[in-house]
Amino acid sequence: MKTLYLHIGLQKTGTSTVQMHFMHPKGPFQAAGIDCLPQAIAPNQAHHNAAWDVGKHKRFRPDLPGFSDLVEAARASTAERIFVSSEDFRLISAAQVRDVAAALTDFDVRPILCLRNQLTWSESIFAQACKRGYVKPFGTFIKTLTKHGRTDFAAIYSAWAEVFGHDKMQVLIYEDHADISDAFAELMGVEVEARPARKNQSLNERFVKASQTVAERCMDGKLTHNGQTLPPEALNDVSKVMLAVGTHHPQFTGSPVFLKRDKAQDYLGRFAEMNAKIAQHVTLPDSYFTVPESRRNPRKYYELDVDFLIECIFEDKRIQDSIASRAATGQIAT
Numbered sequence: 001m002k003t004l005y006l007h008i009g010l011q012k013t014g015t016s017t018v019q020m021h022f023m024h025p026k027g028p029f030q031a032a033g034i035d036c037l038p039q040a041i042a043p044n045q046a047h048h049n050a051a052w053d054v055g056k057h058k059r060f061r062p063d064l065p066g067f068s069d070l071v072e073a074a075r076a077s078t079a080e081r082i083f084v085s086s087e088d089f090r091l092i093s094a095a096q097v098r099d100v101a102a103a104l105t106d107f108d109v110r111p112i113l114c115l116r117n118q119l120t121w122s123e124s125i126f127a128q129a130c131k132r133g134y135v136k137p138f139g140t141f142i143k144t145l146t147k148h149g150r151t152d153f154a155a156i157y158s159a160w161a162e163v164f165g166h167d168k169m170q171v172l173i174y175e176d177h178a179d180i181s182d183a184f185a186e187l188m189g190v191e192v193e194a195r196p197a198r199k200n201q202s203l204n205e206r207f208v209k210a211s212q213t214v215a216e217r218c219m220d221g222k223l224t225h226n227g228q229t230l231p232p233e234a235l236n237d238v239s240k241v242m243l244a245v246g247t248h249h250p251q252f253t254g255s256p257v258f259l260k261r262d263k264a265q266d267y268l269g270r271f272a273e274m275n276a277k278i279a280q281h282v283t284l285p286d287s288y289f290t291v292p293e294s295r296r297n298p299r300k301y302y303e304l305d306v307d308f309l310i311e312c313i314f315e316d317k318r319i320q321d322s323i324a325s326r327a328a329t330g331q332i333a334t
Contacts, residue, residue: 002080004107005170005188006100008160009087010153012124013114013172014180019045019085021181028190035079040070051088054096071103082107083188094159101163109168111160112187115278116174117288118151119268120255125150127256130208131243133235135216138258142267154274161281171282203243205298207252210305211242214313225314228323237318245312251305257298265291 007018022029023036023045030036042049042064052059053066060066065073074082090113092100101109116124126134126141134141145151161169172183185192217223218238223230230238246252259267268291275288286292313319 001106001108002074002077002082003110004074004082004084004104005110005112006089007083007085007087007112007114008156009090010114010116010121010156011087011090012121012128013116013174014184015046015085015087015114017179017181018184022184022188022190023083023085028185028192029083029188032081032188032190033079034081034083034188034190035074035077036083036085037070037073037077040065040073040084046086047084048086048088050084051086051092054100055088055092056096057088057091067100067103074104075106081188090156092159094162097159097163109164110170111164111168112170112172113157113160114172114174114180114183115153115157115282115284117268117275117285118153118271119259119264119291120287122151122267123256123258126258127203127205127208130212130215131203131239133215133219133239135212135219151271152274153271154277157278157281166281169281173282173285175285175287202255203246203252204254205256205258206301206305207242207246208256208258209301210309211239211246213301213306214242214309215239223310223313225310228314230313230319230323231326234319234322237316237322238313241313241316241319242309245309257296260297261291261295264295 007015009015021027023041024030025038037047040047040050043061047070048059049061049064050067050070051057052061053068070084074084089100122142122145123138125145126138129141142151149155157169157171170187172180172187174180177183181192184190214223215235215238218230218235219232221229221232223234223238257264268289272289275284278284279288
């Protein structure tokens with residue numbers, strides 16, 4: 001029976017490294033004879049559309065390979081080991097997990113779940129959302145996460161373990177590794193000649209808060225510099241410019257922190273009972289229950305950070321071309 005490793009997330013636990021480096025046609029999995037079912041990959045470098053198909057997600061595209069195409073490709077594969085990856089498999093319901101199992105009875109399925117403590121995971125997810133234009137505060141964001149069950153890692157684990165068995169679950173702990181790629185290499189028994197480059201540079205709270213201010217001004221039609229004003233529809237380009245700028249300036253790099261230590265402990269404490277349930281099956285580090293004494297407080301941002309980002313935005317060629325084009329057609333104020 002073929003072994004099918006089904007990587008289900010979590011998001012922000014090194015998934016980009018797995019999908020862009022390990023699953024690359026010339027990557028470690030291919031070299032080790034592990035089939036990543038390239039004919040079922042869509043969109044980008046993972047099997048997201050298959051996950052959206054199972055989960056009946058609004059992002060599912062019928063013109064791209066879906067879950068049935070993935071199953072067909074797996075059955076046709078001549079490899080003894082198969083690797084499937086999409087962090088959006090974590091979003092499917094318990095009933096839909098059973099549907100996955102029913103479709104994969106021909107395989108020895110090994111779900112792979114990467115865990116990260118809810119505090120740093122939430123901070124990382126929030127920072128990612130802000131990079132794309134989210135402007136509400138962290139407190140509002142985590143309420144939304146909780147409301148939609150995104151931080152209920154015990155439910156995600158249980159949904160898969162109860163169907164495939166606790167002994168089949170492959171759980172990788174983000175905090176146990178300097179680089180999660182090492183954990184994947186060990187689990188899959190592959191050689192990694194060079195450590196893959198990280199796709200997303202970590203940007204700290206100083207960048208996040210400054211970029212939120214800039215994004216909000218853009219959304220309100222108040223992003224102005226030297227008499228030029230950008231319209232709300234320029235937000236996507238503005239966000240791209242800010243990301244490019246942030247990754248090249250030391251004052252903006254580093255893991256983001258949004259709660260002081262006491263507030264961080266209160267937030268993490270909400271998940272103590274939940275994490276205790278997971279710990280019955282998986283060894284969890286202390287960081288899932290207690291905020292380290294070494295945790296720093298959030299850094300304040302400065303209006304100078306905002307001014308710096310705005311100057312960089314208006315100096316960017318894409319933005320200048322957009323201003324010139326809109327000015328020529330009378331669509332933008334100058």
